[in-house]
Every structure is written in structure tokens, then in C-alpha cells.
Amino acid sequence: MDGRRAEVARTSAAGVALLERHRAARVEELWLDHDLGGDDTIWPVVEVLERAAFEGRPFDVGVIVIHSANPAGAAKMAQALRHWGYRVRAASGSVEVGFLD
Template identity: 55%
Template sequence: MKEESPVPSPVVLGIDDLRPLPWTTRIARSSGEGVELLQEHRDSLIDELWLDHDLGGDDSIMPVVTLLEEAAFNGRPFRIGTVYVHSANPIGAETVVRSLTRWNYQVRRATL
């Protein structure tokens, strides 16, 4: 009898300094941790990526956005099903949405 291969669990990553995001499989609390987290998943499918713009103090999500943009510019975008932007900063959130949409990532604004 043939064994069925297990269905892989969805990979749901979050980058947010405060929110618990309990549905995520991994969470980063700063842009530096977020860059590392994405690099760990560089060659695999990320089903969902949840991004907050303001990450405490002077930190923001922009280094992560830059990493995603540069990957797309170099012809090797990250494989992400949907990027959700859930920031309370409307201008910052719109910047992220526009930047990533420009590089053909599927991006949605989300409210929590």
C-alpha cells in the first residue's frame, strides 16, 4: 500500500514589534530579525507574510521591503502567496503596498 505524503503546513510569517499574531508560524520583532527570517525562507514558499510598518523607535519595515524589492529587481522575487500590511500608520502602510505591488507581489491591506 502506498503511503500518502504528508501535506506541508502553511508557512505564515509575521514582522511586528507588538502584536502577538497567533496564526503565524514564526514572528520577528524588528526589521533586522525580519530580514533574517526571510533569508531563512529564501528558497521556499511563504504562504502569507504579515507586515507592520512601525517597529518601535526608529525602526520600520522598510529594510524588509527593500530586500523584497531587490530580489524582484534581480529577477528572483521571494515566493510569497500574499503579503498582508496591517499597520496603524496609513501613510507607511500605503508606501509598503505601493512598493511591493510595483514588483508584482500580491499585497493586501488588513485590519486587526
């Protein structure tokens, strides 16, 4: 733990709500995982980010870190987000990623 504040959204709906709550704030790091459980994926969150950039009001994100065990999904996310000017870094297999029960 590095002492920074973090918020976790475990579903795409919760992720969209979290983004909207922080719409006016700078987000230093936004960590995204492709597969969220069941049929849920991160794509609704990616679409919110894309739409904001398309409308000329991208979210103020320092870096989007993609951590996913799904290489194809991660690559597609990175491509889409980079297209809209977001800075993206992949962290697949990173020891920095973990879950607390």
C-alpha cells in the same frame, strides 16, 4: 488560532534574517507592520523583497498582508511591493492581528 505555523520577527534585522532563512521556501502569508518600535521600521525588509524582484528572483510569497496603524506608511509599502509584482492585502484594524505576551 488556525493551526498554521508562524514565525515572528520584532525588528527589521530579525525580519531580514527570517526572510533569508526561508529564501528557497514558499511563504503563504507574510504579515508586515510598518512601525516596529523606536526608530525601526519595516523598510529594510521591503528593500530585500524589492531587490530580489529587481534581480529577477522575487520571493515566493502567496500574499503580503500589511497591518499597520500608520496609513501613510502602509500605503507606501503596498505601492512599492505591488510595483514589483507581489500580491498585497491591507489588514489595518483587523481583529486577526494581535500580540501574545
